[in-house]
Amino acid sequence: MITVAVDVMGGDFGPEVAIPGLAKSLDRYPELKFQLFGIEDKCLPLLEKFPKLKAASEFHHCEVAVRMDDKPSRALRQGRWRSSMWRSIEAVKNGEADVCVSAGNTGALMAMARFCLRTMANIERPAIAAIWPTVRGESIVLDVGATVGADAQQLIDFSMMGAAMARALFEIDRPSVGLLNIGVEEIKGQEEVKEAGRILRVSELPGMDYRGFVEGDDLGKGTVDVVVTEGFSGNIALKAAEGTARQIGEYLRAAMNRTWLARLGYLLAKSAFDRLREKMDPNKVNGGVFLGMNGIVIKSHGGTDADGFAAAVDVAHDMARNNLISKIEDDLKLFHARLPVTGELVEENQG
């Protein structure tokens, strides 16, 4: 049995999207149970419409809902202990749920998760991992915006967490991992990226296959299963790619509307276009995963629809079923057992 705690109030549309989304995910995974947190009179009437979901859920009334534009500090001040966001995270902490899902605002969700769940031993900073659609399938990219900048040790932590997530999500034994870098040779590159690469190469961790540096265009190619970078460039890469997909969608619509022949062609190829739209739809891979804390929190896009929210719940299901947290803990222990003094290894390699 897998229990998912849900902040039903999160996102631009709150329960209007979350509740039908949960019902969709439950259809796919009937073993799911839910702990729902939200404002009673906004949620219960909707829940009545989905009897199967209602039967699988326990509902908890919360007085406060964190707003999409609340600053993290305000959200913490107003919403700690009593908001639907806080209480859904707390359910994971208390062992009442295996994983938490919210479409609430990222800053507030991260602040509350850090405060409530705390970072894991040996992990300095959490990361947000995105599931990135590629021509080969999907890759994991992290950090896409939890924090700005990362030193070598943090990049190594991200690599281990990302590899553990790939093992849980894609069910492969030894996911390939690459560090995002830029290819212009004349420049020095980020020293932290180079040092992280040196350490990953010599440490030969059993849970990942470190493949060296990758570049921005390797993201869409799916060159590796896990792409690791610091949060500033990761966030910009993610949004640049999403923006490009939307931009091409607009070009395509405009092109198909220009002549009657194009419109006719569009109609004939409509099923193909629908498939394409599905491939390009960011909702299909909805769900940023917060890693590095003592519990998994899945962040759904705020503006998503029921299908997108269901996709985030599906990700939550996969993470919990495959025991992501204990996979990460095992890897961290192993890594630190192998590398008691990181500095030594680096020197050895430079010598």
Place this chain on the structure above:
Amino acid sequence: MITVAVDVMGGDFGPEVAIPGLAKSLDRYPELKFQLFGIEDKCLPLLEKFPKLKAASEFHHCEVAVRMDDKPSRALRQGRWRSSMWRSIEAVKNGEADVCVSAGNTGALMAMARFCLRTMANIERPAIAAIWPTVRGESIVLDVGATVGADAQQLIDFSMMGAAMARALFEIDRPSVGLLNIGVEEIKGQEEVKEAGRILRVSELPGMDYRGFVEGDDLGKGTVDVVVTEGFSGNIALKAAEGTARQIGEYLRAAMNRTWLARLGYLLAKSAFDRLREKMDPNKVNGGVFLGMNGIVIKSHGGTDADGFAAAVDVAHDMARNNLISKIEDDLKLFHARLPVTGELVEENQG
């Protein structure tokens, strides 16, 4: 009259692509003159096929061609003074040409340009500016990989250079400028980006309309005319966007080949697809512009075709016709006259 110095040997295909490309650009801009640098027996037979181009060109034999995989240090050692790449840059320095175009390797080209042309007074570091296709037209994005990291002053320099380039290329008086940042509120953001924003806001430069921060998805939207960031994230954004465009192209091809109805639809809408392909073609906006040195160097994609090379030459033409270098020099003078002590302004703003 505008004279373009051309490294005919640069790129994956050298003169095979450069010479037909030059001929195409000359058809569009008959006032162009060329100083061509290359290996005689590889270039002259091809040049014979384009009599108009030959008449507009002066050819200079060079013994050395920098290879696409040469490291910058090696390229400088082997190619200084005598390679086609060096000599085309030198032609700008000596006033024999207004601008230089090469499809040679970026690292070597930047190293040679810095060595030969030197950075402008008051500019610490050069930048590479890309012309980015947007749903509204085109924007300028810099730095896309000349150097890693940038402090506030360097970001301000990039803003001024980018704005001057936008005035030269798009012929608008007061281009809008944004600093690339990430939107997660909880985190601090890059301090350098914030400080650059503060200074740009209070200095109210006449040559640009500073609009604050933009995010990765604003790139494709064309929210501002000029997007400024440091080279690591800029390079990753550029390649992530290019990769996404290629990825969607592959999805589209696969979708249109799945059923006979889709194939028929494709045939009927073929002209629309051709328009789309043109919009998505990175060659159409080929040409990274090296800014911040005493002379303009245009870097064409190494793997481009004749159309792409011609697009790079078109950019060179526009930059030279609109006197980009003197625009940048004027702006720098004005900025430094307004802000004799940068520190003061920052404090004033913080107080």
